[in-house]
Amino acid sequence: MASRTAKDLRCRTKVYPIYVDPCLRFDMRYVDEFRDPELIVKASGEIHRLADSERHYRIMEVCGGHTHAIYRFGLKDILPSNIELIHGPGCPVCVLPMGRIDDGLAVARNGDVIFAAFGDMMRVPGTCGSPLEHKAQGTDVRIVYSPADALQLARKNPDKHVMFFAIGFETTAPSTALTLMRAKAEGVKNFSVFCNHVTIIPAIRAILDSPDMRLDGFIGPGHVSTVIGCRPYEWIARNEGKPVVTSGFEPLDLLQSIVMLLRQLQAGEARVENQYKRVVPWEGNRAALKVMAEVFQLRPYFEWRGLGFISQSALKIRDEYAEWDAEQRFPIPGTRVTDPKAAQCGEVLKGVLKPAQCKLFGKECTPERPIGALMVSTEGSCAAYYNYEHRKAAALVTSISSVA
C-alpha cells in the first residue's frame, strides 16, 4: 500500500491543497471504525427510535456508490420497514447511452488505436458487443486505473494512438482535465480523450421535475461533493424543501446520514448538512474546479440513458485542447440507439421502479448477460440488487409495492 499511497499523496498535495482522494488514503482505521458492529447497532437503534411509525419515508441516495454500499453491507436488513431507500441516477456508466459506446468502439476498431478505459466500462454492452468482446475479436482494449495510466500508455506506444474513454461525474473530471493539460504541456500527440463526463445537479433536477417522484430527502453524493462541495445542493433544500445530507460510504456513514435526515424531517427543517466532513470540504475543491474550467465547457445538451436529453448537463473539451479531443480527431458516427423496448432501465434509474420490477430482471437480463448498463456496472442498482440481495428471500420480490 505504501508506494502508491505516498507517491500519489505527494503528487496530489501539490495540485489539490485540500483534496485527498479517499480511495488512496488507505488507513485501516478509517474502515474499521466505520464498520464497528456495536456502533452500527446503536445507529440503527437511533433510526428506529426517530422514525415516526405513522410515516413512510422515501429517501433517495443519488450516488451509485451508495447504492452499492447499501446492498454490500446489508443495511436494508437493519432499517425499519417504513424507511424506503430509492436508488438515484448517480452511476455514470448506467446513464451512458449505448450509442456513445458504439462511437468509442468504432474509433477503436482502427488498427492503430488503443482503447483505454476503467474496468467498469469493459463489460458494458454496445450494439455490437462490449469493449471486452471487442478485445476478444482483436481490438486493442486496455484497462487503466486512471487517465494518467492512459497517457503513460501513449508515451510507451509512440506508433499507436491511445484514446481514453472518459466517464464519470465531477469526481473523475478533474483527473481527466489534469491529464489533458499534461498531454498538451508535454506535446504528446498520440493521445486523445473521448469525453463522456456528466454533471450531477441536472440529474437531480430531472428527478425532482419528474411527476412520478415523491421524495422526502436525499443522501447526497459523497465523492462528487469532494469536488463541487455542498453549496450546489442548497437549492434543493431552499426551493424544493427537501433536506440533503452528503454521506460517506461506510455503513456507519450511511446510517448517520439517515439519522441526520430524520432529525431534520422531525423538526420540519430542510437544510444541507455534511456528514462526510473528513473528506468533503463545504466549499469544494477550488483547484479541481479551476482545472475543470480550464479544459472543459458545458455541452448545450447531452443524452442521458433513461432520462432523455438534458441541457447543460455534460462536459465537452474546449477548443484549446481540440488536438486531444477524440471527437475532433476522429470521425464519430454519432450513433443513436434506442433501448430495447422491454428494458425498463430509465424507470429503474429514476427510482420509479425497483430493479426486480423490471420485466427482464433476472431472466433475460443478468450480470452474465446484461441488457442494460445498470446490470453491468458495479454501481448499477440492478447489479447490486441481483448480486447481493435478490435471492435472500424470494418472498420479498412479490411483496414489493410499486412506487407512486
Added chain:
Amino acid sequence: MAHGAGGKASRKLVEGLFAPLLFENSRAPLGDAAHVKIDGSCIAITTDSFVVKPLTFPGGSIGELAVNGTLNDLAVSGARAQSMVVTFVLEEGLPTSVLEGEVRAMAAALQRAGVTMVGGDTKVVERGKADGMYITTTGIGCLMPQVTIDVRSVRPGDKILLSGPIGDHGITILLARGELDLAADLSSDTRCILPLVEAMVEEAGPGIRWMRDPTRGGVATSLNELARDSGFGIVLSEEEIPMRDEVRGACELLGLDPLHIANEGQFLAVVAPEYADAALNALNRTEGGEDALIIGEVQTEPARAVLVTTRYGGSRIVDMLVGDPLPRIC
C-alpha cells in the same frame, strides 16, 4: 477469458459442452478428482494446467503451483497422491536457466510431499506463444479409507471449515504483475495441504462430507458449487472469514471481493456438527493449520445460494465469480 476464470462461464463450459460429450454419467456432481476402478482397486486421478503470469512471484513459481495444485486436488477428494506425470509447453527462446529453476522447484515440492514424477512430455512452440511456459500435471493416488467425499451426504447443520486466511495467492499475483503502483508484504500461499487433510481425516474422518480447494473463483465459487450441488444454503459469518490486512486493504482499494480471489494453499471442508470441533482441533494442532476456523454452516435457506451475515445483522448474497477480474492466476 471468462471461460477460464473458474466462475460461472467456466462451469457452463464444463457442464454444457465437456461433460455431456466426454463424461460417462455426466449428471453426477463434478469433483476435484475422479475415482476410477481398475481391476477391483479404486484409484483417484486428476489433472490441471498452469498458465500463471508472471512465472515467478513472492512465495512460489509456476513449477511449485503445478505440483501442489494437483496434490491438493487429490487430497480434497480424499486421496493421497502417489505419482505424477507432467507436460511442458515451452516458448521458443525461454532461457534454460528459467526452465531449470522451475524443474528444481517442482523437484523440491515433490520431495516435500513424498510423491514421485514418473513421466512426462515436452513441446516447444514459436516465440510469442505460451508466455514462457505452460505446465500440465496429472496425478494418481490411493483413496484414504477413513473418509468418503460425497456432496449428497451434506445436511443442514453441517459446519463449514476453512484452513486459513484467504486471498494471499491472487493478490500476490496481481501485485507481482507490476501493472499497479502498489506494493505489500504478501506471498502466495502455495503449499501441499495433504498433511492437514490427513490430520483432519484421522480425527474426524466419518464426519467429513465434502472438501474443496478454492483456487480460481475463490471461496465464493467453491461454496456456490456446494450450494448448487447439495440444494442447500450456505450461511457464512463475515467476521469469521480470516484474511490478512494486506489482502483486505488491496481488495478495498481495487474494489475486489476477497471471497472471489484465488487461493493455492487452503481448503474448505463440510463436517458433521458432532465431528466439527475434533476436525478443527486437529487442524489447529497441525503445523500450518493454526489459523483454521469454522466460518459458517449449511442451512436449508437460502436454497442453492451463499449468504454472508454480519454481527450487526446485515447480510448479502455472494454469487459465483462472473467475468474475470484477475486472469492467468494459476
